[in-house]
Amino acid sequence: MKKAILGTAIALLLSACATGPAYLQKPVIDHSYASQNEDSRTQFIVLHYTVLDWEKSLKVLTTGGQVSAHYLVRDEPAGIYQLVDENRRAWHAGASYWAGNQNLNSASIGIEIVNAGWKDTPMGRVYAPFPQAQIDEVLKLVRDIAQRQKVKPEHIIGHNDIAPGRKQDPGPAFPWKQFADAGLIPWPDATQVAIKKVTYENALPDVAWLQDRLGRFGYNIARTGEMDRLTTDVISTFQMKYRPADYSGVLDAETAALIDVATTKGGMLLATPPATKP
Known part of the structure; x- marks a missing residue:
């Protein structure tokens, strides 16, 4: 009887040594619940x-x-x-x-x-x-x-x-x-751009308007009120995407119209994707 008890004790001791302290063991995680408050890390x-x-x-x-x-x-x-x-x-x-x-x-x-x-x-x-x-x-x-x-x-x-x-x-x-x-x-609505372009051919918006609109669109641009190098770079970047025929960074009527429409509610349209082939 004593030998059996001793054998059991030794076995338990060896088992504890093999698995190590409890905090080193692999955690048991219950996946029964899922939160609705989440989204992808990829934004x-x-x-x-x-x-x-x-x-x-x-x-x-x-x-x-x-x-x-x-x-x-x-x-x-x-x-x-x-x-x-x-x-x-x-x-x-x-x-x-x-x-x-x-x-x-x-x-x-x-x-x-x-x-x-x-x-x-x-x-x-x-x-x-x-x-x-x-x-x-x-x-x-x-x-x-x-x-x-x-x-x-x-x-x-x-x-x-x-x-x-x-x-x-x-x-x-x-x-x-x-x-x-x-x-x-999304892409600026061509009809709205054409209408706005006529307006801006008569008078271009000032730099304060321009910097505010480009900032609202998403660019990191300071509201200096001056046509500085960063503002020119941002205009050029915008033109590269939406008016690549001329990306000089110079504000003209077409660029002003594109920026206006792009930052006006309902101005950016998303096309219906073509049907995928089976």
Whole structure:
């Protein structure tokens, strides 16, 4: 009897030693309940270009270059590569701001697009085009992420939107209008823009109005009342997306009309996405 008791005690002691203290054991978690008060950590999708070819882009984004992205979209052949899990933070946005949100790395999915960017020529700055096959892949990827993560259409933005002046990507050659036509992002109502343009051809709004409207739209812009460098950079960034034929940063009647409509209730329209093929 004594031997049996001693054996049991030794067995219990060995068992305790094997499992260790209780606080080191794996917790038992009950998943029976779920709160309704939640949303996705992914609030934004930010689009970039790499300014590098495929091989260099892949190397920079996957090695010790202190920069990364969740996805890399190749140009030739077109294809999508995931580099960072969506549940983890990629280092793509840097110092950033949009509509009151700062440091967007923590709340965004970053998509890098292989593209040479721009080069200065005797004829001015020239931006490299994006192959349509590559854009088709980006469209599919953005739609998939936005649907799964429930990203708002107005939160699908460019790197230059969140860092105007400091960044130009994805640049004026990027076909944002295709994303609007696909029902992924809102776009200024063309009819309202045409009406407003006539008004602004007679007199342009002052700088205070301009800075207030651009700030309301989402840009990080100071209300200085002066046409300073940042204001010019923000105008140029806005033009790159909505009027890429001329992104000089100079306020004209068409740009004023676009800004007015974009910041007026009911001015930004979201197209009905085309039906998907079965």
